[in-house]
Amino acid sequence: MSDVKTKKLINEPEDIVAEAIEGMVLAYPDMLSLEGATGRAVVALDGPRDGKVGLVTGGGSGHEPLFAGYVGRGLMDAAAVGNVFASPSPEHIMDAARAVDGGAGVMFLYGNYTGDVLNFDMAVEECRENGIEARSIAVNDDVASAPAESAEERRGVAGNFFVFKVAGAAAEEGRSLKDCEAAARNALSRTRSMGVALSACSLPQTGKLNFEIGHDEMEVGMGIHGEPGMRRGTLKKADDVADELIDTILNDIKLSQGDSVSVLVNGLGATGQLELFILYRRVAKRLKDIGVSIHKSWVGEYATSLEMAGASISLMKMDDDLKKLLDAPCQSPCLTVAGALAPRGKHTLRMAKAAADVATIDRSQLIGDGAVTPDVFRDAMLAVAQVITDKRDWLSELDGVIGDGDHGVTMDIGWSAVRDALADVGDETISQISNRMAKAFLDAVGASTGPLYxxxxxAAGAKVENRLNLDASAMVDWIDGICSGIVSRGGAKLGDKTMIDAWSPAVEQARQALNGGADLIACLDAACIGAKKGRDHTAELESKRGRSKKLGERSIGHVDPGAASAHVMLVAMKDSIKNTI
Incomplete structure (x- = not known):
């Protein structure tokens, strides 16, 4: 990986999302507001209203104008804004949901990525706990990322554009939650996309390219987060590139003479309209040649990947209802369709944030045996946070090879939030500290890592809720809880090339050491050895989960970054405890 640093017009990397949101709201004061305690819910000023279905989208920053650029009248009512290339957390999403609930239900629309699915599913659960009917749709329009028979595994890319427009018009028209969902799913079922990348992008926090690509190469079927594509080939002329993309789409969507489509030719961040219009020219000719008419078309940047050079093509096969909804007026920062919009209606805030229950624990009833006191445990967690910061760029580089390059950044954000949360824990138990860490990590991160950790x-805290201090057995139970909690939330199993491939052997080795009479430090040593073996073994595995799954055999030969960070965490925890007790 090249050590060349990329250049960006930013201030401090940790402030980029908050400052971008602030700038966006200031730029469009007649359209947007910022709502909720998290500072991550961008809401349409005249979108939500009583009796109307509330529409919430969201995703990682770095795709602008996706997602918040589609917040406005006749489109999305709110967007939950995540960190760069990372899903918003459930609390970010709930701030948006609370702001748009009009009593007719809430519908979430987002790209089909593990982190987004996990976080939006948790938000759906919370809505229902509050008596709010909620539905969610994971947009999966990318034909390159999975075959038709596995369409549910496909990624969401620029096709979000069409689904958002249709859903927004349906809700604006006053349709029920059921009917809004039906319209959005109809649009999704008729939308296909595929893209090509000519260069990599770089995360603002690292300033390093996510992957390397030659000056005469292109990645065909790349992901919107900067993931490498399905294959790498020699750079071709614009017409040849357009033909490859459109041929793949047409083989999947099955158009016939007399059909009508709408077209989006989308730039990925560093491709100008000069090139995009050349691509559109070829797409229009190809469609004309097969007798397919174009109902509407858009050319420009609608779903980007930071500064990546490249483009994607999206087609939506039209029917009469989709034509009506696509033609309906709307107004947002990135998309306006001319036409008369009805006067703004009344909106009453309905869904209030529930107060958190504070549990009271009788410490006299807890088991006090063990050298790991709450203070020792807290110091160990702070040591983990520091090591994750130190290893951030290395973990992101590992992720850039087979993923989107943000794992180290995401882990650092989460553990930095944990560090802040542990600044004043009072006389909390290890179980309470673990729960405090869980909330801090989830609220700060989102992504897939947030819900998983x-x-x-x-789960780890629940394993030791009867303990004041931890001995060797309880320490192994806590590590076991980490592993079981990840599995219960994410469903990964040993051999999928995930963090479980480090956590599972760590538990196994620690348990074997414990059963053999090992003391606390020896059990932690065994856990570290197991995690390291598991981490190294992931290089031999083909990815079965997450974004790297799309790479297939191309993922072999590379260590999984989640497994690497698991080993880093265990070693830091062990070293801190060993140096303290």
Missing amino acids: SSAFK
Whole structure:
């Protein structure tokens, strides 16, 4: 991986999302507001209203104008804004949902990525706990990322554009939640996309390219997060590239003479309209040649990947209802369709944030045996946070090879939030500290890592809720809880090339050491050895989960970054405890 640093017009990397949101709201004061305690819910000023279905989208930053650029009248009512290339957390999403609930239900629309699915599913659960009917749709329009028979595994890319427009018009028209969902699913079922990348992008926090690509190469079927594509080939002329993309789409969507489509030719961040119009020219000719008419077309940047050079093509096969909804007026920062919009209606805030229950624990009833006191445990967790910060760029580089390059950044954000949360824990028990960590990590991160480690910390805390201090057995139970919590939330299993491939052997080795009479430090040593073996073994595996799954055999030969960070965490925890007790 090249050590050349990329250049960006930013201030401090940790402030980029908050400052971008602030700038966007200031730029469009007649359309947008910022709602909720998290500062991550961008809401349409005249979108939500009583009796109307509330529409919420969301996803990682770095795709602008996706997602918040589609917040406005006749489109999305709100967007939950995540960190760069990372899903918003459930609390970010709930701030948006609370702001748009009009009593007719809430519908979530987002790209089909593990982190987004996990976080939006948790938000759906919370809505229903509050008596709010909620539905969600994971947009999966990318034909390159899975075959037709596995369409549910496909990624969401620029086709979000069409689904958002149709759903927004249906809700604006006053349709029920059921009918809004039906319209959005109809649009999704008729939308296909595929793209090509000519260069990599770089995360603002690292300033390094996510992957390397030669000056005469292109990635065909790349992901919107900067993931490498399905294959790498020699750079071709624009017409040849357009033909490859459109041929793949046409083989999947099955158009016939007399059909009508709408077209989006989308730039990925560093491709100008000069090139995009050349691509559109070829797409229009190809469609004309097979007798397919174009109902509407858009050319420009609608779903980007930071500064990636490249483009994608999206087609939506039209029917009469889709034509009506696509033609309906709307107004947002990135998309306006001319036409009269009805006067703004009344909106009453309905869904209030529930107060958190504070549990009271009788410490006299807890088991006090063990050298790991709450203070020792807290110091160990702070040591983990520091090591994750130190290893951030290395973990992101590992992720850039087979993923989107943000794992180290995401882990650092989460553990930095944990560090802040542990600044004043008072006389909390290890179980309570673990729950505090779970909330801090989830609220700060989102992504797939947020729900997974939040569930891990909660499960680990539950394993030792009868303990004041941890001995060797309880320490192994806590590590076991980390592993079982991740599995219960994410469903990964040993051999899928995930963090479980480090956590599972760590538990196994630690348990074997414990059963053999090992003391606490020896059990932690065994856990570290197991995690390292598991981490190294992931290089031999083909990815079965997450974004790297799309790479197939191309993922072999590379260590899984989640497994690497698991080993880093265990070693830091062990070293801290060993140096303290």
